[in-house]
Amino acid sequence: MVSVSVETPQQTEERLRHVIAMADLVVHDGVWCFEESPADRPPPLDGDTLAVVRDGESWSRLVPLTREHRDVERFGIFSFHFPADLDNSGFVGWLATRLKTELGTGVFVICGSNRDRGGIYDYWGCPIDLLDDATAAIRALRTG
Secondary structure, three states: OOOOOOOOHHHHHHHHHHHHHHOEEEEEEEEEEEEEEEOOOOOOOOOOOOEEEEOOOEEEEEEEOOOOOOOOOOEEEEEEEOOOOOOOOOHHHHHHHHHHHHHOOOOEEEEEEEHHHOEEEEEEEEEHHHHHHHHHHHHHHHHO
16 A cells, blocks of 8 residues: 655655665666567567566567667666565655765666565666666665
């Protein structure tokens, strides 16, 4: 269930620092990219597929980069699974803003749900060249 919090900015900061400390963080190996296919040809769903989304014109599948593609962006991926009953509302905006401020980069976030693991989880992507810096910033938030 999505939480609605009425709190001061300081309370939000404290709550989200607790959330990031309690979340299960995984930094995924390798370089990742989006493969696109037309809307009338859904992509295969196999063990390498991390996420699939679509708009009105195309499918976009997040997979490990296994061959060179022309003009494809390369991403590093990390993920968070949140414990059940932990109010993580505002987490995406909070962390995305911190990473943009500290590293100068935007991120993408794909969310899903696994009720057996507590509910909402997030996969985050950033330029592969900034993955180490992004995970260092996250680890600093988790311990400080």
